[in-house]
Amino acid sequence: xxxxxxxxxxxxxxxxxxxxxxxxxxxxxxxxxxxxxxxxxxxxxxxxxxxxxxxxxxxxxxxxxxxxxxxxxxxxxxxxxxxxxxxxxxxxxxxxxxxxxxxxxxxxxxxxxxxxxxxxxxxxxxxxxxxxxxxxxxxxxxxxxxxxxxxxxxxxxxxxxxxxx
Numbered sequence: 001x002x003x004x005x006x007x008x009x010x011x012x013x014x015x016x017x018x019x020x021x022x023x024x025x026x027x028x029x030x031x032x033x034x035x036x037x038x039x040x041x042x043x044x045x046x047x048x049x050x051x052x053x054x055x056x057x058x059x060x061x062x063x064x065x066x067x068x069x070x071x072x073x074x075x076x077x078x079x080x081x082x083x084x085x086x087x088x089x090x091x092x093x094x095x096x097x098x099x100x101x102x103x104x105x106x107x108x109x110x111x112x113x114x115x116x117x118x119x120x121x122x123x124x125x126x127x128x129x130x131x132x133x134x135x136x137x138x139x140x141x142x143x144x145x146x147x148x149x150x151x152x153x154x155x156x157x158x159x160x161x162x163x164x165x
Contacts, residue, residue: 020122070092091116
């Protein structure tokens with residue numbers, strides 16, 4: 001299938017790449033079919049391109065690519081809605097907002113996209129976790145993640161040294 005987009009020009013996508021959001025996304029309930037487009041620069045950011053409107057696309061990112069942990073409880077009804085039977089089939093993305101100053105970009109942790117990789121159905125759910133903000137600052141979270149990873153690494157190295165002595 002060929003798709004004409006405002007950001008990428010004409011692109012070719014296979015039917016099996018299409019993800020269906022039966023309810024659409026919040027504020028965009030009339031648009032149900034999307035495809036995830038990867039950038040070629042190795043960036044953790046992706047594009048969620050609407051198949052039915054080439055002008056509609058969202059920047060998305062997997063939360064664990066910029067956060068140390070992202071505790072999301074997927075309700076039974078949400079899992080059932082997208083026929084999610086195994087946790088390993090769940091793919092999580094959050095929508096990114098990029099203001100004039102990209103350093104201030106934020107991610108909507110409260111309204112993540114849950115995609116069942118097995119059947120390509122998705123749903124935007126509402127997180128009940130009070131720590132999930134609608135505007136989590138991505139660069140701040142990246143700094144916290146790096147500090148936590150360094151802390152874990154230092155702890156492992158310390159444990160190794162203690163074991164050698």
